[in-house]
Amino acid sequence: MHAMSTTIAAIATPLAPGAIGIVRISGPASLKIADAVYQGKPPLPSQRPGNTFVHCFIKSSKTGEIIDEAIMLIFRAPHSYTRQHVVEIQTHGGRIQSRRVLEAVLSAGAEEADPGEFTYRAFMNGRIDLIQAEAVLNLIMARSIESASSALGILSGDVSYEISKSYNILQEILTIIEGHLNLPDDETTGPSLAQADSLLLTAISSLNTILNKISRSALLREGxxxxxxxxxxxxxxxxxxxxxxxxxxxxxxxxxxxxxxxxxxxxxxxxxxxxxxxxxxxxxxxxx
Structure with missing residues (x-):
């Protein structure tokens, strides 16, 4: 993987005949690189607000040759998948055009991304956690509607929520137990051990929910x-x-x-x- 300060780019769609091909750029220099390959009405991409798109042509930053007609989408940090500046260039699909647009972006200063590097950056920047990062792959590789639905549920954060909920409950139980160990029974004013028992049952139920969802996901993924x-x-x-x-x-x-x-x-x-x-x-x- 590249350093987080490096601006990366990759083709985000299959290299096959199709209507649309997408080249994605992420990193500090994304908007500068977008300016270099942009041919269209002002203002330049770097001067446009985030969450906007513009019709343009993609050109070579070296020769000025027009490569393709495109729609350029602009996402400013932290409001993007990687929480960095992100630019997506939607051009005509197919192996040739997608590769030509990517080469223009690379010539303008980007480095070609490693497999999974955009999701890696989303994880490293706190956009998603490790469980959600794995769910991205599971969603892409899904072989059935049920598998896709399961992966999407995990990606949306339902399992992460249950883990966080269980962790907080266990922390609360630990605090109750420590309070009873450090103080005599007649001086303890906090929750009782019986309340800790009740919390433990809640935690066990939450953990069982997590295990069932993860087991189901593994079954749908691996078969x-x-x-x-x-x-x-x-x-x-x-x-x-x-x-x-x-x-x-x-x-x-x-x-x-x-x-x-x-x-x-x-x-x-x-x-x-x-x-x-x-x-x-x-x-x-x-x-x-």
Whole structure:
């Protein structure tokens, strides 16, 4: 990762044919770099307020060549994803144009970002915590609506809130216990140990909520592996095909048709299931 004082840039959209391609810039020099590649009506991006956008053309800061037509979005620190100055350049999509715009930005003084560096900066600047940073990846990699919803819930801070709530309750319990240890019973004026017991039950309930959400998130992200194994010609490949809803494995009445391991993924109730078809157990002699 680069130093936080370095201004970084990267393509934020897939390098594939598409209507829109986005190049994102973050760091102290973001607005200066935006000025260098901006071709349009005044004022320059650095003179515009945050949370605004402007239609423009992107040019090479070296040659002045027009590269593409664009919409430029301006976010001033700390009101951005990274809590730094951020500029997003929305151009026509595709591998060529996105890369040309990025190269213009890099030539103007930015450094190409490492994978995940924008989220790293959001974490380091206190925009999100570590659990939310992991949720960003889970949301991007989600393979079902349920998985995406779970990741979005964590990203919105519901798990972080429960952790903070549990921590505060445990701190309160510790204070009550210390008060009873340091003072005689007849001089203790604060909450009773019975109240500490009640708080402990609340903390346990909150921690169980956290564990359930994290476990559910892990299940939706990683899925489960299901291996179909058994005797030769028992119908494992038939079940495999039926579960997938298509003919993926070769099926015949000849024993030993399946020789290699086949692996496919299907989604059941939002959970990725890695289904594995195996050869039958036992000796077989067949023309296959």
């Amino acid at each position: 489960v592996r299901v291996v179909l194994c058994g005797p030769i010609n028992a119908g494992k490949s038939t079940i495999f095909n039926q579960l997938l809803g298509r003919d993926r494995a070769i099926v015949s009445n000849i024993p030993g048709t399946t020789r290699d391991v086949l692996e496919e993924t299907l989604i059941l109730d939002g959970i990725p299931v890695i289904l594995i078809d195996t050869a039958g157990l036992g000796e077989v002699s067949s023309p296959v």
